[in-house]
Amino acid sequence: xxxxxxxxxxxxxxxxVSMIRSLLEKAGYTVTGETDSLLAMERIEALRPDxxxxxxxMPNLDGLxxxxxxxxxxxxxxxxxxxxxxKPYEFDRQRAIRFGADAYFIKPIEPRPFLARxxxxxxxxxxxxxxxVRGTLPVPGPHTVRYGGNTNCVTLHLPKGPMFVFDAGxxxxxxxxxxxxxxxxxxxCKILISHPHWDHINGxxxxxxxxxxxxxxxxxxxxxxxxSTRQMISDQMDGVYFPIRIKEFSARVYFRDIQxxxxxxGHGALVSTMLLNHPGICLGYRVDYGGRRVAYITDNELxxxxxxxxxxxxxxxxxxxxxxxxxxxxxxxxxxxxxxxHAGWGHSAPRQVAELAxxxxxxxxxxxxxxxxxxxxxxxxxxxxxxxxxxxxxxSCDCVAPAxxxxxxx
Numbered sequence: 001x002x003x004x005x006x007x008x009x010x011x012x013x014x015x016x017v018s019m020i021r022s023l024l025e026k027a028g029y030t031v032t033g034e035t036d037s038l039l040a041m042e043r044i045e046a047l048r049p050d051x052x053x054x055x056x057x058m059p060n061l062d063g064l065x066x067x068x069x070x071x072x073x074x075x076x077x078x079x080x081x082x083x084x085x086x087k088p089y090e091f092d093r094q095r096a097i098r099f100g101a102d103a104y105f106i107k108p109i110e111p112r113p114f115l116a117r118x119x120x121x122x123x124x125x126x127x128x129x130x131x132x133v134r135g136t137l138p139v140p141g142p143h144t145v146r147y148g149g150n151t152n153c154v155t156l157h158l159p160k161g162p163m164f165v166f167d168a169g170x171x172x173x174x175x176x177x178x179x180x181x182x183x184x185x186x187x188x189c190k191i192l193i194s195h196p197h198w199d200h201i202n203g204x205x206x207x208x209x210x211x212x213x214x215x216x217x218x219x220x221x222x223x224x225x226x227x228s229t230r231q232m233i234s235d236q237m238d239g240v241y242f243p244i245r246i247k248e249f250s251a252r253v254y255f256r257d258i259q260x261x262x263x264x265x266g267h268g269a270l271v272s273t274m275l276l277n278h279p280g281i282c283l284g285y286r287v288d289y290g291g292r293r294v295a296y297i298t299d300n301e302l303x304x305x306x307x308x309x310x311x312x313x314x315x316x317x318x319x320x321x322x323x324x325x326x327x328x329x330x331x332x333x334x335x336x337x338x339x340x341x342h343a344g345w346g347h348s349a350p351r352q353v354a355e356l357a358x359x360x361x362x363x364x365x366x367x368x369x370x371x372x373x374x375x376x377x378x379x380x381x382x383x384x385x386x387x388x389x390x391x392x393x394x395x396s397c398d399c400v401a402p403a404x405x406x407x408x409x410x
Contacts, residue, residue, distance in 0.1 A: 005122070006030045008047060010040045010066065011055040011084070016107070020053060020084070027115050037061040041069055044076065051080040051121070056087055056096075064099050071100035080121050084109065090186045090216045090252075097160050097267055113182070120159065126292055126410040127157040128327060130402040131178075132171015135299070135333055135347070135369035136199050143375035148404025150174065151199040152298060152369060154329060158289055161267030162188040162218075166285060166296040166329070171404065172203035179209050186214035190265065193221035194298055195282035196232045204233060205242050215251035222281040223257040230255035258283070274321045276300040277314060278346040286321060292410050293325040298369045300331045302352035307343060319360045326410050328357065332367040335382050350382060354389035357397045364408070365390075367401040 007029045009020045017033035024031045034043050037058045044052060052070065054063035061069075063083055070076050083096045086107040093104040103121045105114060132138075132150030140149040151169030158164075165175065168191060179187070187209060194200055209215045221229040233255070234246050246253070260283075262272040272286040277300055284297040297318070303310040322328050333347035347369065357365045367386060370379055383401040390397055402408065 004028055004030060005050040006047060007032070008040070008043055008049040008052045009033045010037060010043075010052065010058070010063070011035065012037065012058045013055070016055070016084075020109075023111055023114070037063075037066060040066055044070065044079070048076075049079060051082060051118070053082045053084050054101075056083060056085040056092065064096060067096065067099045067101050082118065082121060088186055088214065090188055090214060093186070094188065102160055124159050124290065126159075126289060126294065126326075127155075128294060128329075128408045128410065129155045129157070130171075130366075130404055130406045131155065131174045132169045132203075133368055133370060133402060133404055134169075134199075134372060135331075136372045138170045139372045143377075146376040146403055147370065147379050147401065150404055151203070152194075153203065154296060154368075156287060156294055158267065158269055161265065161269055162190050164287060165189060165191045167192070167194055167200045167298065168204035168207065169199045169201070170203045173206045174404070176206060176208045185209065185212060186216070188216045189218075190271075191217060191219045192271075192283075192285050192296070193219065193229065193232075194276075194284070194296070195222065195278065195280055196224060196227075197280070197299070200299075201233070201236060205237055205244060210249045210251050210253065213250040216254075217251055218254045218256055220256040220258050222259060222275075222283050224281055228255065229257050272321070274318065277302070277311070284318075284321065286325070293322075293327075294410070295322045295325045295328045295330075297322065297328060297330045299346060300348060301344075301346045302348045302356060303343070304352055309344075315356070315359075319356065322356070322362060323360045325360065325362050327364045327366060327408065328360075328362045329366040329368045330356070331369045332382065332386065333369050333371050335378070335385060338371070350386035351389050354386050354393060354395065354397075354399075357399075358390065358393040358395040362397050365397050365399045366408075367399070370401075 009017050011017050012035050021031045021033050038060045056063040067081050080102045083101045083104045088106050096104045131153040134151045138149050150171035152167040153169050153171030154166040156164040237245050270288040274284045276282040276284045282299050286295040330353050331348050332353050334349045336349045336351050339349035387399050
């Protein structure tokens with residue numbers, strides 16, 4: 001924490017107030033405690049704290065009522081409101097966020113994660129994490145150690161609201177292990193499937209939180225000419241291809257068929273989709289939140305201008321879709337040389353994605369969905385090739401090739 005902050009802790013349990021006060025004071029906060037919820041608004045008016053930590057179950061005024069009162073006063077708009085409750089239910093978490101809470105922590109709290117998450121509330125950052133960056137099939141081995149060998153899976157964490165998971169390739173097993181170790185349950189999650197090719201869905205049955213009661217998942221994807229998203233996932237777990245069926249999910253799991261559309265998912269997040277140039281029906285996703293934009297464009301072929309299938313109208317549409325994005329995660333499967341041999345396979349190369357990023361004024365370009373035959377050194381060369389194109393174009397875009405496990409904060 002770079003500057004001293006002030007906090008008001010409101011809880012009818014004096015022991016909890018004392019514990020939180022001690023924890024925050026050691027972290028540099030100036031802390032005031034209050035066990036009478038009826039006096040909380042007077043304390044807020046007098047102190048104007050940077051954050052208020054509220055219990056839910058209190059006599060007279062509960063934490064959600066207090067949260068509503070705080071959010072009803074525009075003078076308190078800058079105050080961060082954090083619910084700290086023993087109620088582990090997703091219903092209560094969603095209700096708290098809907099009433100204006102910035103975060104929902106579950107008792108008992110663990111000091112280090114608690115302080116880290118509280119700092120995230122103040123930072124209001126988006127966190128993008130890569131769990132698998134390969135395409136087609138997993139390629140473990142000594143030549144894929146630096147970038148990793150798992151297939152498509154990326155998460156987007158917002159300061160509040162559900163976690164977004166883009167695709168469910170083999171990398172989702174790493175995500176599952178991380179979630180189990182963090183013990184952040186119950187949880188809410190939206191899984192956004194680009195298309196049902198194996199490298200994008202075959203890891204889904206290994207996401208253990210799907211089998212934990214109290215969690216909530218919405219799995220979104222395009223209807224594949226009459227095959228719904230639910231049927232698509234159910235078919236790969238029908239007992240022939242996988243021994244566990246979707247009826248054994250203990251979490252609340254919903255399925256949503258989507259096309260090219262836009263929907264408000266709440267908490268200030270807007271999700272947009274676009275059909276991509278790839279065999280079958282494939283969707284690109286864009287999430288807008290708090291003036292920031294993240295786009296996930298995998299399995300997409302951008303034919304160069306000299307190619308007979310070059311489509312200027314499609315390129316213009318994609319440029320508009322990712323325009324001025326803070327981050328674009330994009331299919332860059334082949335090198336420029338390899339693309340000549342694989343044109344028509346539904347994937348792109350450095351020259352095309354660099355030109356797209358330049359035209360769309362993208363801030364950070366993330367190369368993604370690497371060919372399984374490419375070793376770590378080949379991806380290094382592909383990154384250098386893309387950066388050279390961006391330099392030639394005079395683009396100000398930053399270009400990276402995130403490795404499995406990489407985290408980028410926006």
